[in-house]
Amino acid sequence: MIDTHAHLDFSQYDTDREQVIEECRRNGVQFIINIGVDFQTSKASVDLAEKYDFIYASVGYHPHDAKAMTDSIFEEIAQLATHPKVVAIGEIGLDYYRDMSPRDIQKAAFIRQLQLAERLKKPVVLHIRQAMEPAFEILRRHPGNYGVLHAFPGNAKEAAEGVRMGYLIAFGGPITYPNSQGPQVAASLSLSKIVTETDCPYLTPQQFRGKRNRPDYVRFVIDKLTELFPRYSRDDIVRITSKNAARLFNLPVDDSPELAYMIGKSLYLNLTSRCTNNCYFCPRNSGFHVAGHNLRLNQEPQEKDILTAVERYSGYNEIVFCGIGEPTLRADLMISLAAELKSKKLPIRLNTNGQGNLIAKADLPSKMRGLIDFVSISLNAQDETTYVKICRPQFGAKVFPEILKFAKDCKEYGIVTIFSVVDVPEIDIDACKKIADKMGIPLRIREYASD
Template sequence: MLIDSHAHLQDKKFARDLNRVLARAADAGIERLIVVGDKLESSRRAIQLARHEPCLAAAVGIHPHHEAAFSPLALLELERLARDSAVVAIGEIGLDFHYPGYQRERQIECFAAQAHLAGRRNLPLIIHCRDAYDDLIDLIRTDERIPRRGVVHCFSGDLPQAEELIRLGFHLGLGGAITYPNGAALRDVVSRIGLDRVLCETDAPYLPPQSKRGRRNEPSYMKHTVKMLADLTGVSYQDAARITKTNAIRLFDLPDAARGAVTYAIRRNLYLSITNRCSNECYYCQRCQDYMVMGHFLKLDEEPTAAELLDRVADIHQYDEIVLSGLGEPTMRWDVCRQVARGLKERGARVGLNTNGNGSLINQRDLTPELAGLFDSVGVNLIAHDRETYNRIAHPRDPARSWDAMLDFVKSARAVVPDVTLNLVAVPEVDVEACRRLAEDELQVRFRVREWRGNGDAGCAVCAPDPGAGAS
């Protein structure tokens, strides 16, 4: 299911067939849409639509193209509109320095006033920015009353600008423009930043995807953008849809019935959440933040039994591998791990284990002989290149023994498991090349690095796997 985070369904181009447009959107898997205003009248109309259609929510604001209509009275009216329960954001507001004759100071004044309103109402921003990214970033940096929460709609900036906006707390809205022949630079940006802070949008009736150019854009066309996002970031269509949907739910505080996932699919693997308990407290782990990994909420209501986990795996043949993982250390429930792995192997599955490598220390016996015949792959979170850095990042329960226990586990596991990988999140204090030498030269196992983006979305090397990663 999808969320279109930016559409102008109140536009007169939809006046005659909006019901059919919404029906086609539902058929295309779009369950919710944000109807965005660009002046007072369109903001009122957005609220009216959202009141009558349960799948719609509204945003209110005055676009920089309509700066002449902005006034103290207009701001008072926007504040009144923003109190409506249908309103989830302030926007579309922003800066547009593209056309000759633009009024820079006037646009900044209008944007700042509306952004301050968002701060007073505790609402996120929907920002329009064209040829003004550096000015926008400087304004957000220097004005403490501008909330650092929102989306830069129809993002068209470069990589440093994208990274800085994300660092400042913003999401990037991407739509049909990413499919255009002249969108190579934008596609490169997306391939580098990933989807952790991306929303999918149409901007309907404007900016249709390339395959629909010349037509009125509509929400049902968003699937073309989602496919492009998936292709660029190396995930499945379902992954891209789920991640961008979850980002929109969290940003706009939309209703969400999601519960902690016991099983969750990423790319062509299925992951089983064994526990949220862990013997480490790595500062970058999503357990320390929001329990979100690639659009999945992994905070368990209760720990599942082995039978419950096996019941959740309906068709093993649709997955390349079924991995015992989750946001926690699965070997803390080693008996459950063994039962689940045995049951899956009896059904012909390829089975993996993602671990911090402290299972033997946790269970006070060498677990590695028990891996034989149950696990086809093991992924171990290396964390760092030496004991001191490891302890500083992981905060293990047993700092005197955890580092050596992890290395001993890897050495023993490689003798009984055909595929062992050391995984690393490349946080700043880690020497990646030293880690590579440790894995490949000394321990003679595979090595994989996961980029750390520094925005709270890095996840864990074993809990949020990247493509083509052995056990992951």
């Protein structure tokens, strides 16, 4: 777990700071970002980061204190920001709820610190309260910035706008409150756009509301997100949100390529990074990460490599040939592995673009019979023209009818077959349903998450 927003330097921890920090480490907090709100707290954040290897710092001036940010203090903040354990500028932004600094001064301080972050190529940690539109207007004029919207106070539409501008959305204790709109907002987002935080000592989760918050209470945020995203296990939520935070703040997490990986109760096998399509909506175009797993292979595995990777896992209820590439590019390996893994007496599924016959230059479904129990075929278009436009197949326009034939053959060989489509604007879902219905094959619609 990663707490992306803490204030462990605040006086609420003066009597037991070291004890709290060590307990958080033992309780599974992998990293903490301690956030500055003025020069003194920024310096204290850096001091904590120097003392503890798993704490990093963000430095900046909170809108409440913007009136105190003189030119000389700003230069000191800028110098602090070059420290190797300073990973962000913040918290900065606009607060029109308390108006503790004049609004024109808030704006000036906000813009100046955005410019500093862009110059240093660091993310920003944003505090926005009852000032969403004026803050977003400033962010639109500074497209070179990126970062996180802390303690996000807005609605789903505003969250989507923040994501489009390059910002992740942070959820903390308030997502657990009975009347919070946080769950609705979080559920409207892709998990790839979410990070977790506490804002301790404030915003304590419902379970301890009224008491001092602490970084290890981020677990209650994880629990709530697990409720909101039932497709994923709790371990998935921890991994995905942690990898999101690690990429944003450049934290040192293991991001090695994975040959086998779990999502929910499914064990996926990653045979290749190659594909015969170049779909614009594919995760290959945005870093080769799926659900927090790095699927960019440095070299293609052999059968023994995959089998060794499989043995590291337990508790799964199906095996899936998927990865980030097209598994049928390694059809012989896939068939051999399926035969070997049948001894586990679990369903085996293939997720494919349906071009296996073209790739193998053979009747691949006949070889899959009795070994592959389920096949999910990415239809992803209602006709040849659309398919070529958005999937950009190396085999050209002849691909689309071949996909339909592949599906027909799989079904005839007794393999449970489904189509899937991604809900991007170019795809006519109703027309795809008609194709699927005519062939007697179910259709699953997959949400497009732009990463």
